[in-house]
Amino acid sequence: MIEQRLSGALGINATDLAAMEHLVTDGPLTAKELADRLRVSTAASTHIVDRLEKAGHIVRRPHATDRRKVMVEPVAESTDRLFGHLRPLLHGVESLVEALSPGDRDVVEAFLSGVVQVYTDTADSFPQS
Template sequence: MNSPLSSAEDPRSLQIASDNVGQQLQQIAILTRKAASQLGTALGINQTDVAALEHLITDGPLAPTELAARLCVTTAGITQVIDRLERAGHVVRERQLNDKRRVLVCPVADSVAQAYRHIAPMLNGLSAVLGALDGQDRSVVEAFLGQVIEVYRSTLPGSAGPALEQADA
């Protein structure tokens, strides 16, 4: 039987849990996971595969080793991810002309379009929200989100990757 959490171990006792902004950040995290789950269902892939496809759509073709590092999986694990995505028709492996040993994983244009169609209503809604921000409000939001991103990067293993200054996908 599980013992109850002490107040020092219970995340609900933290200040952020009772702070409106903290609660909103938590809701964004929950809704982001839900959106990713729905995208995975629409594309017929699991969450790890969705994450891999997101990196490929956002940053373009990547070497399998780079993709493995970003997802914090082994090279054997990334091979399975790429195999699944390839079988589902979402990616192709392309050998480099100048070095036949080097392979890049490339997202398939139809899959990129399908993913975009699925998330377009959310992106359009967010674009409208961003468009309504005036200069000063926008600066405050940018500074705040930059600090939140830095907290995540500094506390999550393997998250010190490339800066995602514009998340268009």
């Protein structure tokens, strides 16, 4: 639900939002690196980058040391908009965590770490397409 609302607020689709999340989190990437993270073809990644560029969310820049490569990076204004929409969520979760005792935090952390491990193990068992 949050992804739908966030992509709607930014005027992009869910796949483009996932690309933006990688670019904001991981920094500038090549279209190939972005394709690998999204698990799409390089052709699909190029279309995603084209859409994000047209929408004003990213820019393409030459690679610092390899003239053959082009780096894709988020525009600061789009990153600010993204975090502006996420800020209430982040503050809300932070408030919940701060309200827990240290022992309760340890229990919640152990539980969530276990859930993440189950998700990871399950995802890793799926056949690669």
